Amino acid sequence: MSEDPTPSANDDRATPGDRESPEYESPTDESPDAAGDAPTAGVDDGPTERDATDSEPTDTQPTHERTGLDDMPADVPEDVQEYTRFTKMDRADYDRVNEFLRERTYITAREWAIARLCADFRTETGVEMTKIGENLPRLVPFMTDTYSPQAVNQARASFEEKVTKAGATFLYGAMSGFYTAEELDDTMYEVTEIAKFLLEVEGVDLSVDEELEAEDEISRVMREVREASAEVRGEEVKCPECGHVHETD
Numbered sequence: 001m002s003e004d005p006t007p008s009a010n011d012d013r014a015t016p017g018d019r020e021s022p023e024y025e026s027p028t029d030e031s032p033d034a035a036g037d038a039p040t041a042g043v044d045d046g047p048t049e050r051d052a053t054d055s056e057p058t059d060t061q062p063t064h065e066r067t068g069l070d071d072m073p074a075d076v077p078e079d080v081q082e083y084t085r086f087t088k089m090d091r092a093d094y095d096r097v098n099e100f101l102r103e104r105t106y107i108t109a110r111e112w113a114i115a116r117l118c119a120d121f122r123t124e125t126g127v128e129m130t131k132i133g134e135n136l137p138r139l140v141p142f143m144t145d146t147y148s149p150q151a152v153n154q155a156r157a158s159f160e161e162k163v164t165k166a167g168a169t170f171l172y173g174a175m176s177g178f179y180t181a182e183e184l185d186d187t188m189y190e191v192t193e194i195a196k197f198l199l200e201v202e203g204v205d206l207s208v209d210e211e212l213e214a215e216d217e218i219s220r221v222m223r224e225v226r227e228a229s230a231e232v233r234g235e236e237v238k239c240p241e242c243g244h245v246h247e248t249d
Contacts, residue, residue, distance in 0.1 A: 083138075085139075085202050088200075089140075094109055109143075113140040114147075114155040115160075129152040133148055174225055177230065184223075188215075
């Protein structure tokens with residue numbers, strides 16, 4: 001894909017509600033599991049969640065710039081120092097990344113970054129939310145603020161909820177008969193290209209053969225979904241005598 005979320009210096013098209021600004025809370029010593037697996041109660045994670053401010057952190061809100069490994073403090077965990085998932089976006093601006101995602105998906109830049117980190121920093125006992133929050137600016141170039149474990153968990157929960165809703169919407173469209181097989185293939189190609197681009201930005205290296213194989217497999221599965229859905233809707237009626245399939249108008 002040719003799209004590139006890398007920012008221009010004067011790009012200010014993102015709305016205030018999409019600015020990166022976590023719910024600031026005092027750091028805690030609780031373990032990753034203690035941060036909870038449910039979103040913080042009473043907090044709306046929708047697009048207007050941060051309309052109270054659209055500015056960068058103040059002096060009382062710690063900010064860290066992404067630095068080279070040699071410049072990192074000695075107490076930074078080794079796996080944080082070696083993390084290279086978002087190195088292709090070293091000069092990216094949060095608002096530009098956020099705008100790119102909002103035009104093509106339902107998720108924000110904050111939710112994308114934290115969901116990726118939660119998958120990468122998962123142990124047998126759970127997600128290392130404290131580590132993610134404290135080192136967020138070191139892990140993701142376009143994130144400038146540190147997060148509390150609760151804010152990390154909130155962003156992850158919001159991502160999961162949006163994926164579920166988007167998945168239900170897409171699958172309903174595929175199962176409802178709104179699309180022909182060719183139209184469904186076109187839709188799948190478009191959304192697959194966006195998903196692959198995000199993976200490539202994260203550092204995933206897909207060969208041409210791997211891409212083609214994945215596209216063919218996705219197309220095959222979606223055709224099976226469409227055919228099975230047609231049977232469920234009763235749009236194809238099989239004669240019990242001869243087995244001939246009659247399609248309804």
